[in-house]
Amino acid sequence: MNRLKNTGLVLCGLALGLSLSAPAAQAVESLKATLSTNRILVDGQEVRLTAYNINGSNYVRLRDIGEQVGFNVYWNADTKCVQIESDKPYTGEAPVKSAATKPVEEPVQTDVAAAKQDIVDRTNALRRAKGIAALSVNDKLMQAAQVRADEMAASGVYSHTRPDGRKSNTVTDSKYTGENIHSISELYLEQQHKTLSEAVVELWSNSKAHADNMTSSRYGEIGVGLARGIDKDGFDCWYCVQVFLLDGCEVTWVDTPASK
Incomplete structure (x- = not known):
C-alpha cells in the first residue's frame, strides 16, 4: 500500500x-x-x-x-x-566560516626628531594663546632633556630624581632650569588615536604645575628629550622630558646619563 x-x-x-x-x-x-x-x-x-x-x-x-x-x-x-x-562533495551542511585573520598591528612608529619639534611648537602655541613670547630651542637643553629621558628609559624609574639620587637640575651646570616629565604607554596612544607629541602636551597642559612651566614668562629657552622604555606596569612606553632655562641664563655643560 x-x-x-x-x-x-x-x-x-x-x-x-x-x-x-x-x-x-x-x-x-x-x-x-x-x-x-x-x-x-x-x-x-x-x-x-x-x-x-x-x-x-x-x-x-x-x-x-x-x-x-x-x-x-x-x-x-x-x-x-x-x-x-557542484564542485564540492556532499555534506548537507554549510561550510564552516573561518574566522577572519586579524592583521598584526605594528608598533606605533614615531619620528623622534619630528615629535620633539612638534612638542616645542605645541608648547609655543600655548604661550601665544596667553600672549607670552615663544621659547627658543637650545641645543644644550636638547642634550640635557635627552639624557634625562634616556636615564628613565634605562632604569624604568619615572622620577624627577636621577637614578644615582641626584636632583634633576644636576644634568646641566645651570641651577636655573625647570623640568616637565611624563611616561606615556604606546597602548594609551593607540587607544586615544593620538600622536606622542599631541598626547604629552595635552597631558602636561591639564596639570597646573606642568602647564605653569610651559607658559612661564620667566623661561626663554627649551629642550625636549624622548626615549622608549618600559613603564612600571611592564608596558612599552615613551619617557618624555622638557627642560626649560630662565631667560638670560646659559648652559655650557651637560652631564652623561646617570645609573644606579
Missing part, C-alpha cells in the same frame, strides 16, 4: 521560499503525493532514492540527488536560499 503524504510537507522540501496566493494555497492542500515505485538510475546504476509521485510526475529531494551524484546542497542562512556547490 502506498503511504499518502500531505503535499504541503513535500513542497517544503522542494520549493523553499515559494510564496502562494490564497487560491493557490488551497489548491496545494487538495493535492496528495504517493511514494513512487519507479526505478531511479544514476550513471546507469540503480540507486535508492525516495521519490514522490504528484499528478503523474516524480519528485526527488534535491539533498538526496546531491548525495547520490556528489555535489553539496545546503541552506544558506545568510542569503536565505538553497545553495548548490
Whole structure:
C-alpha cells in the first residue's frame, strides 16, 4: 500500500521560499503525493532514492540527488536560499566560516626628531594663546632633556630624581632650569588615536604645575628629550622630558646619563 503524504510537507522540501496566493494555497492542500515505485538510475546504476509521485510526475529531494551524484546542497542562512556547490562533495551542511585573520598591528612608529619639534611648537602655541613670547630651542637643553629621558628609559624609574639620587637640575651646570616629565604607554596612544607629541602636551597642559612651566614668562629657552622604555606596569612606553632655562641664563655643560 502506498503511504499518502500531505503535499504541503513535500513542497517544503522542494520549493523553499515559494510564496502562494490564497487560491493557490488551497489548491496545494487538495493535492496528495504517493511514494513512487519507479526505478531511479544514476550513471546507469540503480540507486535508492525516495521519490514522490504528484499528478503523474516524480519528485526527488534535491539533498538526496546531491548525495547520490556528489555535489553539496545546503541552506544558506545568510542569503536565505538553497545553495548548490557542484564542485564540492556532499555534506548537507554549510561550510564552516573561518574566522577572519586579524592583521598584526605594528608598533606605533614615531619620528623622534619630528615629535620633539612638534612638542616645542605645541608648547609655543600655548604661550601665544596667553600672549607670552615663544621659547627658543637650545641645543644644550636638547642634550640635557635627552639624557634625562634616556636615564628613565634605562632604569624604568619615572622620577624627577636621577637614578644615582641626584636632583634633576644636576644634568646641566645651570641651577636655573625647570623640568616637565611624563611616561606615556604606546597602548594609551593607540587607544586615544593620538600622536606622542599631541598626547604629552595635552597631558602636561591639564596639570597646573606642568602647564605653569610651559607658559612661564620667566623661561626663554627649551629642550625636549624622548626615549622608549618600559613603564612600571611592564608596558612599552615613551619617557618624555622638557627642560626649560630662565631667560638670560646659559648652559655650557651637560652631564652623561646617570645609573644606579
